Amino acid sequence: MRLGACCLLALLLAGCSSGGKDTTAARLRVVVPDNNIREEGVECAGARPFRQVHRGTKFAVEDEDGGVVAEGELPAGRAENADPSIDWGVERIPTVCVMELEVDLPERPRYRFVLPDTVPLEFDAALLERDEPLQLVLSG
Amino acid sequence: MRLLASLAALFVLASCGGGGGETAGGAADLPGPVPAGVEFVAPPGSALAAPDFSAELIDGTPVRASDLWRDRPVVLVFTASYCDRCAEIHRRAAEAVGAHDGAIALLGVVGEDDVDGGRDYADELELGHPVAVASERVWLDYAAREPGLVVLVARGGKVLRGWPGGATVAELRPRLEELIAR
Numbered sequence: 001m002r003l004g005a006c007c008l009l010a011l012l013l014a015g016c017s018s019g020g021k022d023t024t025a026a027r028l029r030v031v032v033p034d035n036n037i038r039e040e041g042v043e044c045a046g047a048r049p050f051r052q053v054h055r056g057t058k059f060a061v062e063d064e065d066g067g068v069v070a071e072g073e074l075p076a077g078r079a080e081n082a083d084p085s086i087d088w089g090v091e092r093i094p095t096v097c098v099m100e101l102e103v104d105l106p107e108r109p110r111y112r113f114v115l116p117d118t119v120p121l122e123f124d125a126a127l128l129e130r131d132e133p134l135q136l137v138l139s140g
Numbered sequence: 141m142r143l144l145a146s147l148a149a150l151f152v153l154a155s156c157g158g159g160g161g162e163t164a165g166g167a168a169d170l171p172g173p174v175p176a177g178v179e180f181v182a183p184p185g186s187a188l189a190a191p192d193f194s195a196e197l198i199d200g201t202p203v204r205a206s207d208l209w210r211d212r213p214v215v216l217v218f219t220a221s222y223c224d225r226c227a228e229i230h231r232r233a234a235e236a237v238g239a240h241d242g243a244i245a246l247l248g249v250v251g252e253d254d255v256d257g258g259r260d261y262a263d264e265l266e267l268g269h270p271v272a273v274a275s276e277r278v279w280l281d282y283a284a285r286e287p288g289l290v291v292l293v294a295r296g297g298k299v300l301r302g303w304p305g306g307a308t309v310a311e312l313r314p315r316l317e318e319l320i321a322r
Contacts, residue, residue, distance in 0.1 A: 055222040080192035
């Protein structure tokens, strides 16, 4: 009986801590707009001038004060049609390299996604509440 | 004292063994002489000159591309440790080149920001062919915008063909066979 009460208490406590929504599981699509010629769907890394963006590149997410709230390494990318409105009619087409990742972010109004030698990308927390992943398009 | 001397000798021997050109992709993997009796077909006159370059192999040995293609055709593979499919591209190139018993050279090329990774990459692949660390200039000269580019250079240094995204063995093999005079 006592064990049962303890389990119930633990469950309630666990429920409380996750219900507070201290963090958001942010789904991000990092788009490298290198327009490189590839087959759609192949593994890719950033092509020139984004050669520094590839699997293993360290990224950070900062809050408005510049404090690092999350960090990690990029996964390998997948090539996607750079302009889906065009039927290129060939296998090797202009593509962008897209890296998808999920990051736990503490609640903040705004964030900044930082990669080496690229312009940091700022985004509002509200954008993370959409159903689809947030798309972050890099610039040189 | 004798024990100490023995340990010191062992240490020295171990050091010599580790540094004596045993690094995968290093000097020990440079090609030997072209096999006797092998003749090469002259490249088309319209072919463009391959940009020459100097680099260091993954073990620090200096290498010059034109020294490699002076005697034989060379397949260059622009690759990277962070590119998973590049390992397969590199393996396929090694398989195609390997059918010619040293008549054709294969040189892997990694970027200057990938020296440590490149060493692990060469070690893991262990293809028996050299891997060089080349500057951004070299990547630019060969329009290697992304790792995974294969370039075929004829003996004498003319670019015959490039395969961005890699070439299959079936694509490479006939192109290599065409280079050898029967």
